[in-house]
Amino acid sequence: MYMLYRVPFRKISPFAACALAQTPSIGPPYFPRPHQKLGWKEGHKFKCCAFKIQHTDTLGRHMVATRDIKQGEMILKEKPAVIGPRITSPVHCLACGKKLEPLDSTYDFYKCTTCQWPMCGPECEKADVHKPECKAMSDSKYQSNIKYEFPDKVEAAYCVISPLRVLLMKQTDPLQYENIMNLESHLDERINTPLYVVLKANLVTFITHVLGMPFDEETILKVASIFDTNSFDVRSPIRKTRLRAIYLIASMMDHSCKPNTKHIFLGDEHHLAVYATVPIAKGELITATYTQSLWGTLDRRKHLKSNKWFDCECERCKDQTELGTNLGNIYCSVCNGPGSENRPSRGAMLYSTNPLDEFAPWKCAICDHSILSRQMVWGNNALKQDLNKLKSKGPQEFEEFIEKYSQILHPSNHLVVQAKLALTQIYGNYKGYTLSEISDSLLKRKIDLCHELLEIADKLEPGWSKFRGTLLLDLQAAMAVETKREFEAGKLTKAGAQDQLMESMVLLQEATNILRVEPHMKEVLEQKILELTSQLDPVENGTNEQEGQETIVIE
Numbered sequence: 001m002y003m004l005y006r007v008p009f010r011k012i013s014p015f016a017a018c019a020l021a022q023t024p025s026i027g028p029p030y031f032p033r034p035h036q037k038l039g040w041k042e043g044h045k046f047k048c049c050a051f052k053i054q055h056t057d058t059l060g061r062h063m064v065a066t067r068d069i070k071q072g073e074m075i076l077k078e079k080p081a082v083i084g085p086r087i088t089s090p091v092h093c094l095a096c097g098k099k100l101e102p103l104d105s106t107y108d109f110y111k112c113t114t115c116q117w118p119m120c121g122p123e124c125e126k127a128d129v130h131k132p133e134c135k136a137m138s139d140s141k142y143q144s145n146i147k148y149e150f151p152d153k154v155e156a157a158y159c160v161i162s163p164l165r166v167l168l169m170k171q172t173d174p175l176q177y178e179n180i181m182n183l184e185s186h187l188d189e190r191i192n193t194p195l196y197v198v199l200k201a202n203l204v205t206f207i208t209h210v211l212g213m214p215f216d217e218e219t220i221l222k223v224a225s226i227f228d229t230n231s232f233d234v235r236s237p238i239r240k241t242r243l244r245a246i247y248l249i250a251s252m253m254d255h256s257c258k259p260n261t262k263h264i265f266l267g268d269e270h271h272l273a274v275y276a277t278v279p280i281a282k283g284e285l286i287t288a289t290y291t292q293s294l295w296g297t298l299d300r301r302k303h304l305k306s307n308k309w310f311d312c313e314c315e316r317c318k319d320q321t322e323l324g325t326n327l328g329n330i331y332c333s334v335c336n337g338p339g340s341e342n343r344p345s346r347g348a349m350l351y352s353t354n355p356l357d358e359f360a361p362w363k364c365a366i367c368d369h370s371i372l373s374r375q376m377v378w379g380n381n382a383l384k385q386d387l388n389k390l391k392s393k394g395p396q397e398f399e400e401f402i403e404k405y406s407q408i409l410h411p412s413n414h415l416v417v418q419a420k421l422a423l424t425q426i427y428g429n430y431k432g433y434t435l436s437e438i439s440d441s442l443l444k445r446k447i448d449l450c451h452e453l454l455e456i457a458d459k460l461e462p463g464w465s466k467f468r469g470t471l472l473l474d475l476q477a478a479m480a481v482e483t484k485r486e487f488e489a490g491k492l493t494k495a496g497a498q499d500q501l502m503e504s505m506v507l508l509q510e511a512t513n514i515l516r517v518e519p520h521m522k523e524v525l526e527q528k529i530l531e532l533t534s535q536l537d538p539v540e541n542g543t544n545e546q547e548g549q550e551t552i553v554i555e
């Protein structure tokens with residue numbers, strides 16, 4: 001049964017007030033400012049906070065919709081409570097997060113003049129985010145000894161910075177420190193894992209012995225464990241770095257292998273915005289995914305267990321077919337094996353006899369054949385290694401992978417799907433395979449692959465997910481080029497070409513609805529719409545040929 005969540009937020013901090021805002025038994029309704037602002041900005045009269053935090057024994061705290069939420073609606077926008085480096089990282093600036101290259105003059109990085117950590121330059125070394133840690137290190141006469149050795153070297157020294165930022169908050173921002181310390185940690189489960197044995201040796205020693213800070217081992221490791229349980233992976237393609245950040249409210253979203261939200265990071269401050277990918281009805285859970293949605297159940301559940309310490313029992317995990325995708329399934333080697341052509345059961349598949357038990361045997365849906373779960377794991381691992389070797393290869397190798405294992409792997413088995421995804425990215429985008437360069441048959445192959453993957457996206461990441469948006473964008477571009485070629489080859493009439501272009505426009509409109517919130521995408525998408533519109537209406541726009549553009553000139 002749902003309980004109103006009260007216990008861990010001991011003081012009514014701004015976060016607690018927000019979390020408790022919709023619980024009528026706790027004081028008058030309070031609408032947290034960020035959500036008030038959001039409501040006004042969107043031009044609505046007033047939009048109340050769309051969620052509340054509840055608690056159950058099985059899920060812990062989780063987010064629930066307090067009203068119907070529309071597809072594409074922003075549910076929350078939040079700034080990070082703390083942001084910093086991941087446990088290991090290539091050398092980057094501690095203030096802005098930018099990946100650093102050595103200076104030509106010294107062949108080493110620019111260093112903070114006080115603590116010697118690599119930074120961008122004098123401006124970043126004075127940034128507020130760096131000041132407290134810089135002071136703590138210089139007060140104890142600690143100086144970083146990171147030096148440039150070779151490009152992209154990964155440094156383990158970064159593991160101390162993010163936990164240190166939280167520990168320093170105990171003095172500088174006690175309320176925020178308490179809010180962070182109230183998050184789920186799973187320290188008891190993590191404490192004896194190899195990573196935490198290492199952290200005991202280096203992180204705890206650094207905080208207590210090197211910096212002489214008055215924290216016990218348990219508190220220090222708890223902070224590390226809170227990061228591992230709650231932090232978001234903040235990727236910045238422009239700065240070429242990955243940071244980790246804790247967002248107090250967004251961390252209340254529980255996991256689902258078929259989530260109903262997506263999130264993006266905004267600006268230099270790394271604000272997090274969470275959007276509904278599908279309509280969410282009042283009372284429904286608001287969920288995110290903590291794994292890769294294109295992994296099979298065995299891999300997802302293993303990842304969730306060993307990183308987030310829970311057994312996922314969502315509708316997808318319980319379903320042998322993974323919502324009809326067969327993402328984790330393989331063909332039965334007896335029914336489909338050599339010499340079995342006369343069997344009527346070609347296409348029979350092995351299913352886990354209990355998807356929620358990683359040790360349960362896998363059994364054919366038609367014959368008696370079964371295999372142990374560890375055979376399934378071995379097989380998967382072997383094929384994963386094969387697939388990983390193809391990463392820097394061309395499309396031919398991915399096509400060969402799909403063909404080679406077509407007797408074993410279902411066309412939407414997760415390994416085949418990953419190969420197909422790689423192909424959709426190569427065809428139409430990579431040098432030598434751009435849309436203007438590829439053959440008609442490869443163009444058709446790209447279009448077919450996009451359709452196949454869209455079917456999978458609809459089942460696993462339905463609605464306005466980035467996965468679906470990106471596929472739609474790819475598909476419409478390929479379809480527009482195909483139309484142009486068919487028209488020019490006389491296979492399509494003018495009216496037929498216009499109809500097909502209209503289809504592309506519908507896809508582009510949907511892709512735009514989905515992707516316009518992604519950083520820097522709005523302008524790109526608007527430009528694409530303009531381009532396609534000019535092709536659609538040649539009479540009104542006069543000649544529609546522009547340099548470097550794929551256009552259909554319809555006379």
Ligand SMILES: C[S@@+](CC[C@H](N)C(=O)[O-])C[C@H]1O[C@@H](n2cnc3c(N)ncnc32)[C@H](O)[C@@H]1O
Nearest residue numbers: 058059060061184229230251252254255308310
């Ligand atoms: C980021 S926190 C989410 C908030 C958390 N439920 C709490 O009470 O603070 C992640 C943790 O929530 C729990 N959790 C998240 N999704 C879950 C799910 N689908 N089933 C069970 N537990 C889940 C796990 O303990 C996980 O380590």
